[in-house]
Amino acid sequence: MNAVMAIIRRDLLLAMRRKSEVLTALFFFIIVVSLFPLGIGPETALLRKIAPGILWVAALLATMLGLARLFAPDHADGTLEQMVLAPAPLGLLVTGKIIAHWITTGLPLVLLAPVLGIQFDLDTGALGILVVALLLGTPLLSLIGAIGAALTLGLRGGGVLLSLLVLPLYVPALIFGAGAVEAHISGLGAGGHLSLLAALLALAVFFAPWATTAALRIALE
Amino acid sequence: MNWESPAAFFAMGGYGFYVWGSFGVCALLMIVEPIMANRRRKDILRSLRRERLAETLDTQ
Amino acid sequence: MSNNKIINWFKYASPQSFYPVAGRMIPWFWGLAAIFFVVGLYISFFVAPTDFQQGEGYRIIFIHVPAAWMSMFIYLVMAFWAGLGLALNTRLSSMMAQALAPTGAIMAFLSLWTGAWWGKPMWGAWWVWDARLTSALILFFLYIGFIALQAAIDDARRADKAGAILALVGVVNVPIIYFSVKWWNTLHQGASVSLTKAPSMATTMLWGMLIMALAFWMYSIAVALTRVRAIILEREAHTEWVKELPEVKQ
Numbered sequence: 001m002n003a004v005m006a007i008i009r010r011d012l013l014l015a016m017r018r019k020s021e022v023l024t025a026l027f028f029f030i031i032v033v034s035l036f037p038l039g040i041g042p043e044t045a046l047l048r049k050i051a052p053g054i055l056w057v058a059a060l061l062a063t064m065l066g067l068a069r070l071f072a073p074d075h076a077d078g079t080l081e082q083m084v085l086a087p088a089p090l091g092l093l094v095t096g097k098i099i100a101h102w103i104t105t106g107l108p109l110v111l112l113a114p115v116l117g118i119q120f121d122l123d124t125g126a127l128g129i130l131v132v133a134l135l136l137g138t139p140l141l142s143l144i145g146a147i148g149a150a151l152t153l154g155l156r157g158g159g160v161l162l163s164l165l166v167l168p169l170y171v172p173a174l175i176f177g178a179g180a181v182e183a184h185i186s187g188l189g190a191g192g193h194l195s196l197l198a199a200l201l202a203l204a205v206f207f208a209p210w211a212t213t214a215a216l217r218i219a220l221e
Numbered sequence: 222m223n224w225e226s227p228a229a230f231f232a233m234g235g236y237g238f239y240v241w242g243s244f245g246v247c248a249l250l251m252i253v254e255p256i257m258a259n260r261r262r263k264d265i266l267r268s269l270r271r272e273r274l275a276e277t278l279d280t281q
Numbered sequence: 282m283s284n285n286k287i288i289n290w291f292k293y294a295s296p297q298s299f300y301p302v303a304g305r306m307i308p309w310f311w312g313l314a315a316i317f318f319v320v321g322l323y324i325s326f327f328v329a330p331t332d333f334q335q336g337e338g339y340r341i342i343f344i345h346v347p348a349a350w351m352s353m354f355i356y357l358v359m360a361f362w363a364g365l366g367l368a369l370n371t372r373l374s375s376m377m378a379q380a381l382a383p384t385g386a387i388m389a390f391l392s393l394w395t396g397a398w399w400g401k402p403m404w405g406a407w408w409v410w411d412a413r414l415t416s417a418l419i420l421f422f423l424y425i426g427f428i429a430l431q432a433a434i435d436d437a438r439r440a441d442k443a444g445a446i447l448a449l450v451g452v453v454n455v456p457i458i459y460f461s462v463k464w465w466n467t468l469h470q471g472a473s474v475s476l477t478k479a480p481s482m483a484t485t486m487l488w489g490m491l492i493m494a495l496a497f498w499m500y501s502i503a504v505a506l507t508r509v510r511a512i513i514l515e516r517e518a519h520t521e522w523v524k525e526l527p528e529v530k531q
Binding site (some may be wrong): 225230233234235236239240242243244246247250251254255258259261262265266268269270272273 | 297319326327331336337338339341344345348383384387390391394395399401402503504507510511514515518519523524528529530531
């Protein structure tokens, strides 16, 4: 557990030193979301209807941006090889790195989403569901994304390849996440969507670090 | 037998364009794919033969 | 006794001994594929009656459904071989997985293509966000991802193992994706038209579909074996046994 905390603290510290990366993903999220009304038109009713989908797709893309840098810097300076040899199991260290990735890219999106939701005229209840759905969904995105990041570590054209591998796997998160808000707006209640999202998160917490570890070992062989 | 004439067969009761569009592309891919797979083996065999020839010429 | 069996089994698991075996098997699978295609196409066009609702247009299911089945089945088989290659470190099973991927992608493409060409006359639209079509599209993306990942890695062993992890992650995800797309589809009623709910599925139609599925299956095996032979030669080009092959020596 200490090792996990140490990794999280270290990665957060590194992120603080390179603030621009965190801010870039955040502003990317804001800009993508703001572009949609310009492309579609300012009708409030239509925007309210498509808001959950837009916010979620933008969140997927913003998470993708940070993924390529999840393991690459540590791979470049040899830290990753040290981690493989470290006494603490690699799976725990990887989990720590994923948590740190979520805190730097996922959590800011969760906090910012209600503000952007207001732009789309979502009411308070829908904004609440949006935050809860993103709170469950963004860790899922980080966990699945980590597998892709480990698989494409050090490959040429890794960034584009990463999105090709990971985006199809994001489909369930997108459906249940955006669906939760839509279900709430249409009066069906978001409970079913949110519990399915939570179940997917539980599944990913179990399997993703394991798959990521295996993929990292292969990449470092 | 369903068809009164070859023309009726090709017309497919007015759906000819769609039926033959589906079956045609399916047949095309199923002809092209084995040819490509075979060519892949022929290519590597050719380069292996060339390598072998180069080696025998070297030793002579 | 049992030890002997294991050794025999592994004997065929080496690329060297499988290469000629595959070469002898390929014509048989082509022959079976040809027979099933002839019988299947005969049933599809001459035995199966005209559908009273969809007219002759429904005959597309005789390739649409087999292609859709094969695209899912090949993904499972591919993940199985890839996983076996990862677990037992057998090179041949990884090569088999690599050889299956393009065929699976083509099957997924065909199921999309024929689905669209069926949808146009039946629903009036080339593409409908139907649960089956959407999951077939995502399955196609998964195949493309697998092929692209293996193509991007130069080291063959790393490509095998990375591909295996991706295929296994995909296998876990395919049912989840299918379920989520179905859920999404039922929530957004309106576009939900099911492809396979043929109103009157006559037994001859079912037979035609099954025989065509067998034809597609035999075809896939024949092509995958052809491709795996090419992959074996590419990967083992530096070895003695390849240099001693009659087709190389000639």
